[in-house]
Amino acid sequence: xxxRFDPASVTELQRAxxxxxxxxxxxxxxxxxxxxxxxxxxxxxxxxxxxxDRFYVLxxxxxxxxxxxxxxxxxxxxxxxxxxxxxxxxxxxxxxxxAVTPCVVASCDRKTFDELVRPLYADG
Numbered sequence: 001x002x003x004r005f006d007p008a009s010v011t012e013l014q015r016a017x018x019x020x021x022x023x024x025x026x027x028x029x030x031x032x033x034x035x036x037x038x039x040x041x042x043x044x045x046x047x048x049x050x051x052x053d054r055f056y057v058l059x060x061x062x063x064x065x066x067x068x069x070x071x072x073x074x075x076x077x078x079x080x081x082x083x084x085x086x087x088x089x090x091x092x093x094x095x096x097x098x099a100v101t102p103c104v105v106a107s108c109d110r111k112t113f114d115e116l117v118r119p120l121y122a123d124g
Contacts, residue, residue, distance in 0.1 A: 008034035008059070008106035015079045016057045018120055030116045034106040045097045045105060046083060055087040055113040061103030067095045075100070087113045088121055 010031045013019050019027065036059065039045065046052060048068055063076040073095060076082060085094050087110055108117070 006036045007032060008036050008057070012036075012059050012106065013057060015059075016081055017079055018081055019057070019117070021120060022116070026116055030108065030112065033112045033116075034108045036104055036106050039099045039103045039105065041099050041101050041103075043099045043103070045099060045103070046086075046093050046095075048093050048096045050093045052083075052093065053086045053090065053110040053113075054083055054107040055081065055110075055117060056083045056097075056105050056107045057081050059104040059106055062100040063097050063103055064100050065095050065097050083107070084113075084117075084121065088118060 008031050010024075010027050013027055013031050013034065019030070022030065034057070045056065045063060058076050058078055058080050060078050063082075065073045065076060065082065067073055076097065082097050083093075086092065
C-alpha cells in the first residue's frame with residue numbers, strides 16, 4: 001500500500017519549533033508546498049548515504065535516527081525536523097530515520113527549502 005499524500009497545514013507546521021519563527025505568510029506558502037505522508041511502523045523514511053535532499057517535519061509518531069558507524073543516535077518526536085543537513089549542504093544523507101510507530105511526516109523539495117526554510121539555518 002502506498003502512502004497517502006495531502007498538503008500539510010499551517011497549524012501542523014507551527015508545532016515544529018524551528019518553523020515557528022517563520023512569518024505567517026511564509027509559513028502558509030510552505031504549508032501549500034509541503035506534502036503529508038502516512039507511514040507504518042518500520043518504514044525507512046530516509047536512508048544514510050542516499051542522495052535525496054527533501055526536508056522533513058515529523059507531524060505525529062516516533063522515529064529513530066541511526067548511523068552505520070555510531071548506531072542509534074536519538075529519537076524524533078512530533079514537531080522535530082530531519083533532512084536539513086542534506087538539504088542545506090547538498091550532501092548525501094548523514095543518517096537513517098526509521099518510523100518506530102506509525103508516523104505522519106510532511107516534506108518539501110530542495111527548491112522550497114532553499115526559498116522558505118534555509119534562511120532559518122543561515123541565522124544560526
